[in-house]
Amino acid sequence: MGKERVTVIDIAHAAGVSKSTVSLVLQASPLVNEVTRAKVNAVIRELGYVYNRGAANLRQSNSKSKIIGIVVNDLTNSFFAELAVGVDMVVQSAGYVQFLANTAESVDRQREVIASMREHGISGLILSPARGTEAADLKSLVASGIPVVNVVRQVAGAKVSSLVSDNHAGVSAAVRHLAGLGHHRIAFLGGFPDTAVFSERLQGYRDALSDMDLAVHDELVVSSAPSRAGGVAAIERALLLRERPTAAVCFNDAVAFGVCDGLRAHRLDPGEDFAVIGFDDVIEAQTAVPALTTVSVDPQGMGRRAAQLLLKQINAGRAEAEAIVSSVRLVVRQSCGSASDKRERLSLL
Amino acid sequence: MGKERVTVIDIAHAAGVSKSTVSLVLQASPLVNEVTRAKVNAVIRELGYVYNRGAANLRQSNSKSKIIGIVVNDLTNSFFAELAVGVDMVVQSAGYVQFLANTAESVDRQREVIASMREHGISGLILSPARGTEAADLKSLVASGIPVVNVVRQVAGAKVSSLVSDNHAGVSAAVRHLAGLGHHRIAFLGGFPDTAVFSERLQGYRDALSDMDLAVHDELVVSSAPSRAGGVAAIERALLLRERPTAAVCFNDAVAFGVCDGLRAHRLDPGEDFAVIGFDDVIEAQTAVPALTTVSVDPQGMGRRAAQLLLKQINAGRAEAEAIVSSVRLVVRQSCGSASDKRERLSLL
DNA sequence: GAAGATAATTGGAACGTTCCAATTATGTCA
DNA sequence: TGACATAATTGGAACGTTCCAATTATCTTC
Structure with a gap:
C-alpha cells in the first residue's frame, strides 16, 4: 500500500485546479483566492501529500534547499553536542534541517562528508574544522558560493566567516x-x-x-x-x-x-x-x-549565534566573511x- | 565566479560523449569501456563537477536518496550523543549522510522534524521517540514504506523495528x-x-x-x-x-x-x-x-547496530519489523x- | 565475408516541482 | 455598455539526472 507518491498534479486534479495554482498555494502566495486556497489545502491533507523538496530544489537555486550542514570534530565532547543543539534550535525554527556529521578529527573523513553534503545541495555549512584543516580544503566550497561559518577553530587564510571565543x-x-x-x-x-x-x-x-x-x-x-x-x-x-x-x-x-x-x-x-x-x-x-x-x-548560545550568522549570509545571497570573537566571562x-x-x-x- | 553549476551535459560535451555515458560512469557501470571511463573521470575532476543527488533522486526511488534521519530526544545527554556517533560511523561508510534533529522531548517538534525529513526524502529513520509518542504519530511514515527503527524506547502498537536494551x-x-x-x-x-x-x-x-x-x-x-x-x-x-x-x-x-x-x-x-x-x-x-x-x-555500539538494522531494511526493500533486545552486562x-x-x-x- | 552475438554508446522521455508569459474572470468607472 | 485595470488562474518549458529502447561498433564463427 501507499506505493506511488501523491504529486502536485494529483492534488490539482482532485481539487479541480491547475498544478500551477497548487504550487502557488504551497508557497503561500498572495495571488491565490482564499476559497481556492482552502479547497486545495483540504485536498492536500486528505490525500496525504508530501512536498518533494528535491524536485523543487532542482528548479530553484541551491540556497533554497533548506538544508544546512554542520560538521564537528568531536561530538562525544558535550561542548560540541550542545553547540549542535544550539544550531539545531534556530535552524529548525527557520524551517531548515541539519546534516550533522562527526569527523573525529580526521581531515579525510571531513573531506568526504563535506563532499557528500555538497552533493545534497546544502545552503550553508557550519564547521568546526578537524585538526590540520587547511584553507585549500575549503576553497572549492567557498568558490561555489556556499556560505561557511567556522566555529571554535579558525582556518588560517580561508575566506570564510568565523565565530570563536575570546x-x-x-x-x-x-x-x-x-x-x-x-x-x-x-x-x-x-x-x-x-x-x-x-x-x-x-x-x-x-x-x-x-x-x-x-x-x-x-x-x-x-x-x-x-x-x-x-x-x-x-x-x-x-x-x-x-x-x-x-x-x-x-x-x-x-x-x-x-x-x-x-x-x-x-x-x-x-x-x-x-x-x-x-x-x-x-x-x-x-x-x-x-x-x-x-x-x-x-556553547548552546554559540551554536545559536553561528546559525544566525549563517542564515543571515544565506539570505543576503553573497555576504562577505566576518570574524566574530565572542566575549567570555569567568x-x-x-x-x-x-x-x-x-x-x-x-x-x- | 563559479555561479552556474557544471552538469552532466557539460561533462559529456567536454569529453566528447553523450550524457548517458557520463551517467553510466557516475554509477560505475561495467558497461562502459575503460578508456572512455578514464577520460570522463578526468574531465569530471578538471571541471570540478559536483553530483546533484536531488536531480538523481527525482528519477530514482526514494530509497536511494542516501539520507537517513536520526532524531533523538536529548542530544545533551552524552548517551544520545554517542549513539549518534555510532550511527554516523556506519551510515557514513555506507555513503549515506544523516539528518540529525533533537526534539528535547517535544512531540510537536518531533512531528515537525519528521515531516521535514520526509519532504527531503529520507531513505529511513532512526528514532528515539519523545515521551508521549504514539503509534499514530508514525503511521503515515510507515505506510509510505520508509523503514523506521526505534531505539532505546519502544512505541506500543507501532509496526516498526526496535532496538532496546534488556x-x-x-x-x-x-x-x-x-x-x-x-x-x-x-x-x-x-x-x-x-x-x-x-x-x-x-x-x-x-x-x-x-x-x-x-x-x-x-x-x-x-x-x-x-x-x-x-x-x-x-x-x-x-x-x-x-x-x-x-x-x-x-x-x-x-x-x-x-x-x-x-x-x-x-x-x-x-x-x-x-x-x-x-x-x-x-x-x-x-x-x-x-x-x-x-x-x-x-551506546555507540547500539547506534552502530541500529544503523546496520536500518540499512538492512532499506536494502531489502520491504522488510518486516523485528524487535531486538540487546543484551547487557554489569x-x-x-x-x-x-x-x-x-x-x-x-x-x- | 555474411550472419549472428556481444560490447559500447546514445537520444529522448520521465521524475515533481517552479517560473514565466499568457489567458480568463472580475471589478470599476465614465 | 464599452474600455480598462486588476485579480486569479493556467499551460508549457525548464531544472539535472536516470532508464529504456534503439543504434552503432566490434568480435566470433562457420
Whole structure:
C-alpha cells in the first residue's frame, strides 16, 4: 500500500485546479483566492501529500534547499553536542534541517562528508574544522558560493566567516583570579599544542602571569588530549613535579573534570587542596561537585549565534566573511576555593 | 565566479560523449569501456563537477536518496550523543549522510522534524521517540514504506523495528550484585515513571528484590528527571527517609553521577559510604572518580547496530519489523564499593 | 565475408516541482 | 455598455539526472 507518491498534479486534479495554482498555494502566495486556497489545502491533507523538496530544489537555486550542514570534530565532547543543539534550535525554527556529521578529527573523513553534503545541495555549512584543516580544503566550497561559518577553530587564510571565543581574555581572567587568591604556581593543563586555540589560550596564560608579576615556568604547561582522560593524565604528570602547582587553569571543562578525578585519586580535594578552573561552561559544570569555576562560552548560545550568522549570509545571497570573537566571562564556583566560596559551602552544611 | 553549476551535459560535451555515458560512469557501470571511463573521470575532476543527488533522486526511488534521519530526544545527554556517533560511523561508510534533529522531548517538534525529513526524502529513520509518542504519530511514515527503527524506547502498537536494551535483566543484575554485597535497603533512583523504560527497569528491580528475599519498600523508589540534576534531587529526597537506603541503582548514568554529587554534598563518600550503580556506561563512567559501576549498554555500539538494522531494511526493500533486545552486562567498578574493589583501591594508593 | 552475438554508446522521455508569459474572470468607472 | 485595470488562474518549458529502447561498433564463427 501507499506505493506511488501523491504529486502536485494529483492534488490539482482532485481539487479541480491547475498544478500551477497548487504550487502557488504551497508557497503561500498572495495571488491565490482564499476559497481556492482552502479547497486545495483540504485536498492536500486528505490525500496525504508530501512536498518533494528535491524536485523543487532542482528548479530553484541551491540556497533554497533548506538544508544546512554542520560538521564537528568531536561530538562525544558535550561542548560540541550542545553547540549542535544550539544550531539545531534556530535552524529548525527557520524551517531548515541539519546534516550533522562527526569527523573525529580526521581531515579525510571531513573531506568526504563535506563532499557528500555538497552533493545534497546544502545552503550553508557550519564547521568546526578537524585538526590540520587547511584553507585549500575549503576553497572549492567557498568558490561555489556556499556560505561557511567556522566555529571554535579558525582556518588560517580561508575566506570564510568565523565565530570563536575570546580565548586570550578568558584564560587571562582565570589566571588573574587565581593569582588574586594568592596562588603562585599555576599550571596550564591539557589541549593539543598544535592548534590555534591552544596557542591563544597559552598566550593568555603567559601574559596574565607577567601582568601579575609571576614567573612563567614551562614545566607548568602540560599538554594532553582535550578530554577527561587527558585531564587525568595531565594532572598526573603535573603532580610529579618537584615543585607542585597549587592551581591549574585547564584547556577546557572536560580536562578540568579529569583533573578533579585525578586529584581525588591522589586524595586531594579539588577546590580545597588544589584550585581548578575550566573553559567552556558545559551544563555539568554547574551540577558537578565541586561546581566548576570556568570561563563561560555558552556553547548552546554559540551554536545559536553561528546559525544566525549563517542564515543571515544565506539570505543576503553573497555576504562577505566576518570574524566574530565572542566575549567570555569567568564564572566563579566552588572548584577554585575562593574565600567567598568557602563561606558559601560552610553555610550549606 | 563559479555561479552556474557544471552538469552532466557539460561533462559529456567536454569529453566528447553523450550524457548517458557520463551517467553510466557516475554509477560505475561495467558497461562502459575503460578508456572512455578514464577520460570522463578526468574531465569530471578538471571541471570540478559536483553530483546533484536531488536531480538523481527525482528519477530514482526514494530509497536511494542516501539520507537517513536520526532524531533523538536529548542530544545533551552524552548517551544520545554517542549513539549518534555510532550511527554516523556506519551510515557514513555506507555513503549515506544523516539528518540529525533533537526534539528535547517535544512531540510537536518531533512531528515537525519528521515531516521535514520526509519532504527531503529520507531513505529511513532512526528514532528515539519523545515521551508521549504514539503509534499514530508514525503511521503515515510507515505506510509510505520508509523503514523506521526505534531505539532505546519502544512505541506500543507501532509496526516498526526496535532496538532496546534488556532493561529488566540489567537492573536485576545490579540489584542482585548489591544484595550479594550485603545491602538490604536498596533504592531505585531517577527516571520519569510514565515511560516504558522506567517500568521495565522498575520491574527488574522489584523482581530481583523478591528473588533475593528482600522486602520491596515503595518509598525507596524515587523518580526524577533522568539527568544529573535529577539525580541530585533524588538522592536528596532519599536521604530524608527515616530509614535511609545504603545503596541505589539509578535510572541511568547521568542520574548516578548526580547521586554521587549529592552524596558528596552531604559528606558521604560514594563507593565507601553508599553504593551506587548506573545504567548505560557512558564514556565518563570509566574515568570518573569513583569509577562508576554500571549496566553497560554500549551506546555507540547500539547506534552502530541500529544503523546496520536500518540499512538492512532499506536494502531489502520491504522488510518486516523485528524487535531486538540487546543484551547487557554489569560492569563492576569502584562506585559500589565491593570488597575486591576496596582492595584494588588500596593497592593504588 | 555474411550472419549472428556481444560490447559500447546514445537520444529522448520521465521524475515533481517552479517560473514565466499568457489567458480568463472580475471589478470599476465614465 | 464599452474600455480598462486588476485579480486569479493556467499551460508549457525548464531544472539535472536516470532508464529504456534503439543504434552503432566490434568480435566470433562457420
